[in-house]
Amino acid sequence: MRKDLKVPEEINLLIAKAITEELDVEELLKLASWLREDEANAAYFKSLADSWIISGLGKEAVFEPVKSFEKLENKLSADKKQRKEAYIIKLAKWSAAVAAGITLFILGTLIPHPDIKGGDKYIKSLTTEIVSPLGSRTRIMLSDGSEVWLNAGSKLKYPDCYNVSERTVELDGEAFFNVISDKEKPFIVKTFGMTIKALGTKFNVKSYPDELTETAILVEGKIEVEVKKKGKDSEFYTLNPNQKLVVLNETARIIGTEEIPVKRFPEKQAPLPVKINIESNIKTELYTSWKEDRWIIEREPLSSLVTSLERRYNIKIRFADDELMDYKFTGTISNETIDQILEAIRLTAPVRYVITKDSVVLYTDTVLKNKFQSVITKK
Amino acid sequence: MIDLYPIWLNIKDGDYESFEQLFKILSRPLFRYALAIVKDDQLAEEIVHDVFINLWNNRNKIIISGSVRSYLYRVVHNMAVNHIIRQKRKKNQIEIKITDETWKIIKETCSYDSFLTEAIEAEETQKIISEAINELPEQCRQIFIMSRYDGKQNDEISSALDISINTVRTQLFRAIKKIRERLSEKFPDLL
Numbered sequence: 295m296r297k298d299l300k301v302p303e304e305i306n307l308l309i310a311k312a313i314t315e316e317l318d319v320e321e322l323l324k325l326a327s328w329l330r331e332d333e334a335n336a337a338y339f340k341s342l343a344d345s346w347i348i349s350g351l352g353k354e355a356v357f358e359p360v361k362s363f364e365k366l367e368n369k370l371s372a373d374k375k376q377r378k379e380a381y382i383i384k385l386a387k388w389s390a391a392v393a394a395g396i397t398l399f400i401l402g403t404l405i406p407h408p409d410i411k412g413g414d415k416y417i418k419s420l421t422t423e424i425v426s427p428l429g430s431r432t433r434i435m436l437s438d439g440s441e442v443w444l445n446a447g448s449k450l451k452y453p454d455c456y457n458v459s460e461r462t463v464e465l466d467g468e469a470f471f472n473v474i475s476d477k478e479k480p481f482i483v484k485t486f487g488m489t490i491k492a493l494g495t496k497f498n499v500k501s502y503p504d505e506l507t508e509t510a511i512l513v514e515g516k517i518e519v520e521v522k523k524k525g526k527d528s529e530f531y532t533l534n535p536n537q538k539l540v541v542l543n544e545t546a547r548i549i550g551t552e553e554i555p556v557k558r559f560p561e562k563q564a565p566l567p568v569k570i571n572i573e574s575n576i577k578t579e580l581y582t583s584w585k586e587d588r589w590i591i592e593r594e595p596l597s598s599l600v601t602s603l604e605r606r607y608n609i610k611i612r613f614a615d616d617e618l619m620d621y622k623f624t625g626t627i628s629n630e631t632i633d634q635i636l637e638a639i640r641l642t643a644p645v646r647y648v649i650t651k652d653s654v655v656l657y658t659d660t661v662l663k664n665k666f667q668s669v670i671t672k673k
Numbered sequence: 674m675i676d677l678y679p680i681w682l683n684i685k686d687g688d689y690e691s692f693e694q695l696f697k698i699l700s701r702p703l704f705r706y707a708l709a710i711v712k713d714d715q716l717a718e719e720i721v722h723d724v725f726i727n728l729w730n731n732r733n734k735i736i737i738s739g740s741v742r743s744y745l746y747r748v749v750h751n752m753a754v755n756h757i758i759r760q761k762r763k764k765n766q767i768e769i770k771i772t773d774e775t776w777k778i779i780k781e782t783c784s785y786d787s788f789l790t791e792a793i794e795a796e797e798t799q800k801i802i803s804e805a806i807n808e809l810p811e812q813c814r815q816i817f818i819m820s821r822y823d824g825k826q827n828d829e830i831s832s833a834l835d836i837s838i839n840t841v842r843t844q845l846f847r848a849i850k851k852i853r854e855r856l857s858e859k860f861p862d863l864l
Binding site for chain 2: 306307309310311312313314315316322325326329330336339340341342343344345346347348349350351352353354355356357359360362363365366369370612614648650653655657
């Protein structure tokens, strides 16, 4: 505090008048020109005016936020439409939460089967659908002894007649297959855009409807991948161990989040594959470790890491700053809780996070980022 | 203090519940702040309502860079000060052109400062103020309370206590200086 500031008594009086709001025009002009004279004058005036404001807090006053909010709502009644919108979103969130709360459900669906050889009765074929909800992974043993690990947010469908004359399963999402060899009956995985034929092999297939790419990774043995192409003949690729096949579609099959009802593309507008790519000598464990408790990531961009975390832990993660999406992370995640993982992210990158009631929000730690930047520019 | 930014993001997404949550967190301190400036309970509440209605209706357009808390305090501050200026103008029918310019200087000088938030939301503030008031000489204390808390004009105080209006002003000035001294011990940013 500048105690040595010499303030004429006249000015002090003007200040007293200013804060009790009784300045006339002439006095106002006089005070204003004194304030302009020196920054110290302005600071002196401000500290007194601020003190006056703060001293007003000494007044007893009743204010009840809950009641006051009711009054506010009346004033907002013109906005009822918007409020309805908000409630619909709330409802959608709620139903998503209920769906996710069920750990595993097996649906037996009755599907009418085409007539067999002139018979006039339907032979009903039972399909089993196994859903691995968000936040959980499921291991399935099929009747032939083949094993399937189903990642969070994925669905596996197979007919009751599986292993009778053929072995065909349908996959939506991600799964790792360890197939028992049977030369008579090849094992077939159908996804949206691929049909994968295998004998005795270990491979990973990823085909989430909300992602642009579909991936097949071979660990052991051999697989044949048929990529469907709209209006053209399918293309066939044979994969050797440690190879990865990626089909890039022009759009994702499903647009939307949990909050908005999911919309599937009508058949006509189904996304077309725009690029098919095969990569060799990949570290397959990076792609298959999700099924273990030890989950390995290497130079994984935060954007895709977040997608995996969302599925694995059944949470919603949002970015407040898009620039964060490009940060890359390497490491092994064992049995860590989501809090521990978020904390690890925070400690290794200029990222901060906040847990709200329905999601985690990631945002830039500006202070840390600036520090990083100065290191980068210094080289 | 709770980080309000995620709540604000939800509000931007149209989440009415988050809007309610933000109101319940901040409306009381904002009300007290507005009240300290306008000295009228009803008016202070109206200002807070206006700020929140504007926030909800324009959630898509409003860009808050930095602290959500500071943003709302700043808006409340400006609305409250503008209200007083409008009131004065009406009452004294002062020539608008000159006063606008002049008020601008005074407003800029007394603009919102983040330490105010700190002072308003700190638990000990009230204690510091009441201690400072109790330390004032009796007449000084009486004048301060009449002016600050009973909403009396300086001329009303002067006739009620049968003292000159300039005595009222000097006593008030003395009270503020004393309170400032006490506050700056706790909040060095005050000056």
